[in-house]
Amino acid sequence: MTQIAEAELRTRMARAVREVRETNPLAPSITNTVTQNFVANAQLATGGSAAMVYLPDEAECVAGLGGAVYINLGTLLPVYAETVPACARACAEGDTPWVLDPVGVGIGSLRTRLIQEVRQWPPAIVRGNASEIIAVAELWGLNAARVDTQGPRGVDAADSVEAARTAAVAIARFTGGAVAVSGPADLVTDGTVIVRAEGGSPLMCSVTGSGCSLGGVATVYACVADPFTAALTATTAYNLAGARAAARCEGPGSFAVAFLDELSHIIPEEAADAPLTFEAA
Ligand SMILES: Nc1ncnc2c1ncn2[C@@H]1O[C@H](COP(=O)(O)OP(=O)(O)O)[C@@H](O)[C@H]1O
Numbered sequence: 001m002t003q004i005a006e007a008e009l010r011t012r013m014a015r016a017v018r019e020v021r022e023t024n025p026l027a028p029s030i031t032n033t034v035t036q037n038f039v040a041n042a043q044l045a046t047g048g049s050a051a052m053v054y055l056p057d058e059a060e061c062v063a064g065l066g067g068a069v070y071i072n073l074g075t076l077l078p079v080y081a082e083t084v085p086a087c088a089r090a091c092a093e094g095d096t097p098w099v100l101d102p103v104g105v106g107i108g109s110l111r112t113r114l115i116q117e118v119r120q121w122p123p124a125i126v127r128g129n130a131s132e133i134i135a136v137a138e139l140w141g142l143n144a145a146r147v148d149t150q151g152p153r154g155v156d157a158a159d160s161v162e163a164a165r166t167a168a169v170a171i172a173r174f175t176g177g178a179v180a181v182s183g184p185a186d187l188v189t190d191g192t193v194i195v196r197a198e199g200g201s202p203l204m205c206s207v208t209g210s211g212c213s214l215g216g217v218a219t220v221y222a223c224v225a226d227p228f229t230a231a232l233t234a235t236t237a238y239n240l241a242g243a244r245a246a247a248r249c250e251g252p253g254s255f256a257v258a259f260l261d262e263l264s265h266i267i268p269e270e271a272a273d274a275p276l277t278f279e280a281a
Pocket residue numbers: 128129130155156157182183184185186199200201202203204205209210211212214235238239242
């Protein structure tokens with residue numbers, strides 16, 4: 001694998017922000033009932049279009065309609081045992097990139113089973129907090145990634161972003177796509193390059209759906225850009241919008257509103273100029 005140059009990646013990020021605003025791409029989702037509305041609003045704020053579905057035939061249908069598809073395992077229903085594999089398979093067969101957020105991996109058996117099953121139709125982007133990324137690497141048998149972890153605490157991380165570094169690189173090399181690990185400072189990798197991105201706000205942990213909507217927005221950018229560019233553009237937009245919203249809000253409630261406003265104001269040039277640090281994986 002050859003490493004993409006920083007300047008080229010920044011150019012692609014700016015292009016992704018612009019193209020999404022110009023083309024309003026459809027990024028359908030199978031996502032959880034807690035944060036569905038916030039995911040859709042964040043997708044719309046960036047310039048994308050949202051459509052949430054539950055049923056297997058709907059999932060197969062949207063895999064053909066969307067530029068990319070989002071699968072978030074946050075709240076499972078029995079029907080998802082069929083819906084999730086049907087969607088991932090249809091995406092693979094149709095060459096539609098899809099994004100996995102393995103929310104709450106470790107809770108119950110269905111999440112575990114689904115993550116193991118979709119390994120055969122690898123997602124273009126895996127987005128999660130550090131503990132979720134470590135857990136996915138373990139479930140996919142990417143043994144290079146084995147680290148000491150307590151596993152996720154419900155839907156929250158119990159591990160540092162740094163602890164998920166090896167797991168993130170191993171997953172990206174396995175999928176051939178990108179992995180975005182979120183936390184106080186984010187880590188995004190395509191398996192050859194690691195990019196660290198700072199910004200955002202601790203208030204993002206006080207609004208449920210910050211992580212889920214980041215996955216939804218990465219899916220919007222994946223409609224117009226390669227997985228690494230898409231993951232990095234979404235992560236950067238979140239860091240910029242989160243920091244700006246925190247500077248003018250009164251608490252979690254007004255933060256969420258200000259955050260959506262700020263997300264809608266991100267311009268291509270500032271996404272490309274964001275403070276990012278690059279290193280070889
Ligand atoms: N302490 C923090 N400071 C700044 N940004 C944060 C902090 N914690 C999380 N974020 C941001 O919040 C968003 C969601 O990340 P995270 O809370 O790790 O996801 P999840 O909700 O899936 O656990 C990301 O954009 C991340 O950069």
